[in-house]
Amino acid sequence: MDRSDIAKLAHLARIEISDATVDDVARSITDVLKLVDQLQSADTQGIAPMAHPLDAVQRLRADQVTEADVREAYQAIAPATEDGLYLVPKVID
Amino acid sequence: MHKLTIAELIQGLRNKDFSSVELTRHYLDRINRLDASYNSYVTVTEEIALQQAAAADARLAAGDAPALCGVPIAHKDIFCTEGVRTSCGSKMLDNFVPPYNATIVENYLRDGAVMLGKVNMDEFAMGSSNETSYYGPVKNPWDTNCVPGGSSGGSAAAVAAHLAPGATASDTGGSIRQPASLCGLTGIKPTYGRVSRWGMIAFASSLDQAGVLTRTAEDAAIMLNSMTSFDDKDSTCVDEPLSDYTASLNEPLKGLRIGMPEQYFGEGLNPETSDRVHAAIAEFEKLGATVKSISLPHSALSVPAYYVIAPAECSANLSRFDGVRYGHRCDNPKDLEDLYKRSRGEGFGEEVKRRILVGTYALSAGYYDAYYRKAQQVRRLIKQDFVDAFAEVDVVMGPTATSPAFAFGSKGDDPVAMYLEDIYTIATNLAGLPGLSIPCGLVDNKPVGLQIIGNYFSEAKLLNVAHQFQQVTDFHQLTAPGIE
Numbered sequence: 001m002d003r004s005d006i007a008k009l010a011h012l013a014r015i016e017i018s019d020a021t022v023d024d025v026a027r028s029i030t031d032v033l034k035l036v037d038q039l040q041s042a043d044t045q046g047i048a049p050m051a052h053p054l055d056a057v058q059r060l061r062a063d064q065v066t067e068a069d070v071r072e073a074y075q076a077i078a079p080a081t082e083d084g085l086y087l088v089p090k091v092i093d
Numbered sequence: 094m095h096k097l098t099i100a101e102l103i104q105g106l107r108n109k110d111f112s113s114v115e116l117t118r119h120y121l122d123r124i125n126r127l128d129a130s131y132n133s134y135v136t137v138t139e140e141i142a143l144q145q146a147a148a149a150d151a152r153l154a155a156g157d158a159p160a161l162c163g164v165p166i167a168h169k170d171i172f173c174t175e176g177v178r179t180s181c182g183s184k185m186l187d188n189f190v191p192p193y194n195a196t197i198v199e200n201y202l203r204d205g206a207v208m209l210g211k212v213n214m215d216e217f218a219m220g221s222s223n224e225t226s227y228y229g230p231v232k233n234p235w236d237t238n239c240v241p242g243g244s245s246g247g248s249a250a251a252v253a254a255h256l257a258p259g260a261t262a263s264d265t266g267g268s269i270r271q272p273a274s275l276c277g278l279t280g281i282k283p284t285y286g287r288v289s290r291w292g293m294i295a296f297a298s299s300l301d302q303a304g305v306l307t308r309t310a311e312d313a314a315i316m317l318n319s320m321t322s323f324d325d326k327d328s329t330c331v332d333e334p335l336s337d338y339t340a341s342l343n344e345p346l347k348g349l350r351i352g353m354p355e356q357y358f359g360e361g362l363n364p365e366t367s368d369r370v371h372a373a374i375a376e377f378e379k380l381g382a383t384v385k386s387i388s389l390p391h392s393a394l395s396v397p398a399y400y401v402i403a404p405a406e407c408s409a410n411l412s413r414f415d416g417v418r419y420g421h422r423c424d425n426p427k428d429l430e431d432l433y434k435r436s437r438g439e440g441f442g443e444e445v446k447r448r449i450l451v452g453t454y455a456l457s458a459g460y461y462d463a464y465y466r467k468a469q470q471v472r473r474l475i476k477q478d479f480v481d482a483f484a485e486v487d488v489v490m491g492p493t494a495t496s497p498a499f500a501f502g503s504k505g506d507d508p509v510a511m512y513l514e515d516i517y518t519i520a521t522n523l524a525g526l527p528g529l530s531i532p533c534g535l536v537d538n539k540p541v542g543l544q545i546i547g548n549y550f551s552e553a554k555l556l557n558v559a560h561q562f563q564q565v566t567d568f569h570q571l572t573a574p575g576i577e
Contacts, residue, residue, distance in 0.1 A: 006450070013408060013453040014415070014430070015446055016438030024506075025447065031509050032451050036464065038397040042471050049469030050476060052299060052329065053285045053525020054549065059328055073192040079422035086417050089428050 001026045001033070094119050095255040099164055099312040102258060106153055106163045113153065113163030117146035117207050120165050124209065124256050127577075131232045133241075133251040135170050136178055137210040145207040152205060161319055162205030167257040169248050170211040171218055172198050172303075173292040177208075181294045182216040182226040182244075185414050185421045185440030195292025196324045197261060197303055204319040209257055213247030216442045217411065218268055218296045220244050221514040222504065225444045230501060233276060234573035235539050239498035242272030248306045249276040253573055259307040259316050263293060265300045266399055267493075267518025270530040273306055274493035274542025277532040277571060279313050279559060280306045284550050285525035286331035289324035297406035298329070300399075300522040309569055310531065310559035314338035317552065336553045342560040347381030349558065350486040356392035357491030357517050369534035369541045370492045373562070377490075380561060387486060389478040394471050395520040396512055401455050401468035402523070407445075408452030414440060447508060476524040483548045488558060492517055493530040493542035521546050529555045532568040540571070 006026045010017045017025055071084060080087035094116055097105060105111055121139050128134050142165065149163035173179050173191035175198075180186045194202070201208070215225040223231040223246030231246040233239040234254040241250040245262035249272035252260050262269045264282035273280025281304045288303040295301060305316040317338050324330045351374060358367060374384055416422035416436025423439055426432035441449070455464035482489060495516065504510045521528040526549060530542035543562075547555045563569050 009450045009453050009457075010434075012457060013449050014412075014433040014437055015441065015449060016434040017446070018438070021443075025450070028447055028506070028508050029450055029454070031507065032400060032447070032512075033454075035509050035512065036397045036401050036455075036468070039394060039401065039464075039467050039471055042391070042394055042467075042474065044467060044470035044474070047470040047473050049466050050473035051469060053476065053523075054331065056286070056329065056331070061325070070192065074418070077188075077190055077192065077419045079416065079419075088417055089426050089432055091429050 001030045095123060097258070098309050099258050099307060099315050102164050103161070103315070107158065113146040113149040113207060114143065116163065117142050117165050117209070120209055120257065127254065128256055130237060131234060131250045131254050131256070132229050133212055133231050133247045133254065133256060134167070134210045135180055135213050135228050135247065138177055138208055141177070142207050142209050149205050149207060159203065159205040160315070161201065163207060165207040165209045165257060166201065166316070167209050167212045167248065167251050167260040168198060169214055169245055169260065169262050171214060171263050171294050172261060173294070174198055174208070174211065177211065179211065179294070180227065182214040182228060183440065183442065183445070184227045187227065187421065189420055193292065196289035196322065196326065197320050198292065200319050200322055206319065212251050212260055215244035215246065216445050217294070217407070218244040218263060218265055219407070219444050219448055221267065221271055221511055223247065224501065225442055227442065233498045234576060235277065236498060238500050239539065240275065240501060242275035242498065244268040245272045245306060249273060249278055249280070252278055252306050252308060255576055259305060259312055261303060261320070262306045263301060263303045264522065265297050265403060266522050267515035269304045269306060270493050270518050270528055270542065270544060271515060273530040275498040275540065277540030277573070278306050278308060279310050279529070279531050279569060280304065281313050281317060281529040281552065281555065282521065282527060283317065283321065283552050284527045286329050287333070287550065287552065288321050289327045289330050291324055291326040295410040297403040298410060299406060300403060310556050310563055311339065311342060314342060314556045333550055338553050338556050341553045341557045344557050345381065346377065346558060346561050349377065349382035349488065351377060351382050351384045352387035352482050352486030352489045353384060354387050354389045354392065354489060354491055356389050361495050361516070362492060363496035363536065365536040366492055366496055366541050369536060370543055373533035373543045374490055376562060376566060380565065385486065387482050387489070389482060389520065391471065391474045391478050392520055395475055395523055396516055398468040398471040398475065398523060399519045400451070400512060401464045402472065404448040404452030405455045405465050406452070408449045408456065411445070411449055444508070472523045475520050479524045479526060487554065489546040491544055493544040497536045497539035497541055517544060525549070527552050527555055529559055531559045531562060532571065534568055535571070538574070
């Protein structure tokens, strides 16, 4: 992992990483990747990936409206709203 | 009153030895006087606690008292509490006041428990020392130069310092059991899916599970009875019949088959910790259990598999914190991308950022098969190790942590050294099994925990085994020095 790899990852994750810390971040992520590379030693030929400990499947329910309208309560804690909409900086000129 | 267990408090309240308001005031007074030494609480909800206590007293007087009526508890600050700030130990959620309660919080309200406050934790439950909290580290009541463990370090320190008789907690890779070990408590992580995750702020959704930290196994059984429920709102919650975990506490252990995994007693284990654990297992033999050595051959791969799966899931889960709908937003964003990047850059601490980046890498184009898919395959091998073991034994026993509590800063800035702290606990989460830690002695005047792992939905058996041990030993009654 070098500075440019971290810059690319940070962009994908939409996280600002300051210039002052990028070398430390690169070094520690390299250490973590070395740890996880131990996985390559395992023989996993023919082993199905495991997503749920009990191999559960998605529970289905009837297609009915069950949620109440709680927009006001949810927007009361938002950084910026107007007329029931969340406000962000202008994205289209 | 703070010396009493939850079982004793329930009796005392029903016998009118004291009222819930008296009991709650007593705990609030202790928190106000003593918690500056431990930093276990992030928020003390004095007003709510006293209202809930008064309501509980009315129900007790009317003879209409549910299971935990009037008993004060603390909630880990990962559980959403309506109208009460829920920070998850992060600057990102320093201003987050949830508009709803987590299901488990509702369950405790239904059963009459009183909320003393919200307790400290590693940021977004990512850590094994409580050093990553935005609100500062929690100190171990047994030695305030040492960590209480993590991520449920606030829950553990509060109970160990008798600032709450019990606390809720959560465990993704050991976050209940390791603090239980380091603070001399009983802590149980139930089977994955046994307890609702709704309203528990998500870290790694296929591993996260709520549980409790208490002083005794009997108290853990009482608290877990209230916590467990089937919940439609959590699609991974399992619709299995509920058990009364107190019902089988007194069953004898004659014939119990214990397996000791050879991989849990190898290099890296503190020799004195090993001695305490061996002595504890010998105690079970006296109670009629048989012990055999077993093998969990893929144990060494559990930490590497976890550090792909947990970061991958965390990178997806934490993408919701974008500065738009709630949580931290940076000042004067120049455009939407700047808003996302600076809000997240400012709101998350170092360890959280590191895990998001690792997870982003593991899931990025071209790497998915080599990392995520491979880790999910290894996860099945780890589960199969346990399936094979439980064909021969009833419970697996070993150490919870490699050593007693370590000093602040002693793992340096090497994240991998900290990750290896959970080497004995992580496999249980990957397999989705229930696990419990109980105190089994002291090393250097600091507690050591015995870990007991059971088969799926064997929580009642684990609590029975722990309770029987606590009937013939007094390690769970030891109190940290200096606790009034």
